[in-house]
Amino acid sequence: MSQRTDNVRVRRTRKLLRDALIELIEERGFERLTVGEVTERAMVSRAAFYRNYRDKYHLVEQIFDEAMEALLCTMADEDEQPPIKRWVAFFEHVAEYRRLYGALLGKKGSSWFAAKMQSSLSNNIAHHLDSITTSGSLVATLLGGMFVQAIAWWLENERPLSPYEIATETARLASAVITEANRPSS
Template identity: 25%
Template sequence: MESNKRQKTKRIIEQAMVELLKHDSFNQISTVQLTETAGISRSSFYTHYRDKYDMIEHYQEKLFHQLEYIFDKYSQDKYQAILEVFEFLAQEALLSALLTENGTKEIQTFLRHKLQIMLAEDLQERFGSRCLSPLETEYSHVYLTNAFFGVCQMWIARGKKESPTQMADFLLKMLE
């Protein structure tokens, strides 16, 4: 179990990353900028992480487990899964920042993949009677997944003004 001081320092570093991602892409952010924004020494940063990639890798690993849990828990209930993801996004500033254009591709790819799996069955029911070819089916999965993901990104970019419930309701309407 990590000490409170270590957890607090990690949260400060995460908050600094959120601030920097508002203006710069992840690839443009240096460790020096990160430590200056966090108000900590570089040696303090290196006590916790090898570099910014290691920091994000640790954060994403934790997130992957939490998101995996949500998608598994609500595998039969798309509404609850989508609602819980939006509730999670509402609380996790760094996750939201990583899902913006300035964020990392790994977390974006992971979330798109999870959405695609969740929506595949629904899309099969929706388009199954249209006799889509396997290639057309694959394109339809990508199309709707990217639409959902784009809505998430727009919600974040607009400052998360709508509630998670409003967003889940809207996204489910898109499937009707």
Template identity: 30%
Template sequence: MSEKSTDRRIVRTKRLIRDALTELMEEKGFEGITVRDLTKKADINRGTFYLHYRDKYDLLEQSEAQILNEIEKMTQEINPNDFLNFNSENDPFPFIINLFEFFHENSSFMKVILGPKGDASFQGKLRDIIKKTFFQHIMSKIKGEEMLVPVEYLFSYVSSAHLGVIQHWLENGMEKSPREMAMILSRITLLGPRHVTGLIKN
């Protein structure tokens, strides 16, 4: 068997196991899952499972790390000028479109992991990525003495607000497209709540 075929088979097997984890977490929560549950749901034997993971905790950790690594890669492609030149009539930030498209592609896992039966530590890690991204691409352009609020509160507000919007979208069936969600989040972030509610007119 060729190396590519082997790699594809490994990717497929890991995806089956992650899908099994997702379904079982939605049914009974992570703590209620056993390796036997996972192998039965994924239709694999225990040997195959242990070929890739030490236990269910390692599976969860690797699954979350894969998601976070992909998001980190996307943040490296951000153009800081997108934030500075944003206009509500323009297209949304490319990064946010990519982010929502990625969440859409991985919606089953994201909905569970960010939901009430998910992993609170993952939510914290995702929030930290948002904070770091905002810091790297916004703070270099801002004069500290001109800020109206302490920077740490601004970052906490932005990261929690972004995460809340993502969770609401996932929980409510992703009725709006990734592009529509990116436009919504771009407007709220750069124009502010009072502006987007119409309380402040152009």
């Protein structure tokens, strides 16, 4: 079999498994689903699953890594873009992958995924806050949690605000937290 044919087959298998995972999370919740259910829904053998992933957490981790890579690409050239444009790009990305984020951050989702996403966002925020606030780590952690909750709220409520509106609102709230963190204590 040629390398190209093999790559197409691997990509197809991974897509089927990911689609099945999202469907099952929406139906049953992440914690209750099994690898067997994912492979059955995807119509893929268990052997094919284990050639690609160690377990369901590894599958979610790979999805997360790819989604975060795509997210960071949308926010590339950050020094050239005003912060609000980066936030709008962030929420446009979330809207594009709404089914994935909605399943993983929703009521039936994965607390593991939510914690991983919060940690990733907090680390990214901390990198930007180093020169802005003296309590960067605490503020970054709070903002990371706020953004994960904002995403979950936005998706659970079927995106009642445009990406620009939700970006503006969360940026305003983040700015208030940063301003308060920088206020001298009495």
